[in-house]
Amino acid sequence: MLSFIYSRPTSLEQAEELMLSSDDDALFLAGGHTLLPAMKQRLRAPDRLIDLSRIPGLTGISKENDKIAIGALTCHATVAFDAQVGLSCPALSHLAGQIGDMQVRNRGTLGGSLANNDPASDYPAAVLALDATIITNRRQIKADSFFQGMFTTALEPGEIITSVLFSIPDHAGYGRFAHPASRYALVGIFVAKFGTQVRVAITGASSGVFRWTEAECALSSHYHVDSVSGLRLPVDELNSDIHASAEYRAHLASVLLKQSVIQSLS
């Protein structure tokens, strides 16, 4: 790993100031389980790392009326084991409990995952399907506006996610098919029902998370696995790589959509 300057601010203002005043190439560090492996491979080589982990007030989970608020630095293991999440939206617990592996879940964070927006990461599917609001040190951003393509989000330089507000659904399910070694999702589908409205978000299949509008329409009319049995994603928008062809991903999507719906009703 190449060398860098390491800063450890104790407030959001200090962190933002450090980022904006850096002449050099600076990156925020949260759990580090995407960034540090990349730096070890020299795929990324920032001149400065700004470690956010000692800033107070960025962890914790609370229920506020019909929403669950999760601090940006809350690690996946904490979300997976939280009783409030388990009661309000077990699909979210289930998703968090499958990210990476146990050791990764003890360090990886919600905010880090969202800010990075890896096309194969899990949290973007939950955030998009649960109509979440991403709260930063400057503003609130709705999920539909947040994800802007591979590794790209609406975040501006110096902007730091502080928490995420998830809407609590009537029913939700998350089905994913993991690569056996990397444990990333080849395809992951999060289905959420709010009254008559249904949101279906897919990760892993394309250059970023997206909503499957055909599935949403079918499920809004009749929320049952039979409504989606013939549905298939158009192959030309899906990824083909050494892990899976676009056709296989389309097939996985059809299967996982049904699994998510069944899971949501169980």
Next chain:
Amino acid sequence: MNITLTVNGARHDLDVEPNRLLVDVLREVLGLTGTHIGCDTSQCGACTVLLDGSAIKACTLLAVQADGNAVQTIEGVAQGDQLHPMQVAFQEHHGLQCGFCTAGMIMTALDIVARHGTMLSESLIAHELEGNLCRCTGYRNIIAAIASGAKAMGERV
């Protein structure tokens, strides 16, 4: 950068470069070579240690991130000459062959017991072991050892 690490109960004041990984500081500065480096990709888990009680991959943490924290390595598991029940279980159930992954398996096992208790199902252990790879055993004896070691931990006074 000056940091303080408490490793296996002993306090160490160290001056380390920010880009030094925790696993390198444990192995090369503190001489605790029981923790192993098995891959370059944060997948194999041979480097697993407990950080404030939670299993983490020491190859994917900068030593400076652990400033002020407590680290437990495999060297801190036995009590002098007396093996920990989890270590005894790995012996009794032939839970290792070459032994390279074993320290990581045991540290992960200790976190599993801390969070899930001493009566562990095979499927739970298998899920929690996804971050620990073994090239020798095929995992059956490792899972059996962890289940047995957990049970023994529950039975000791």
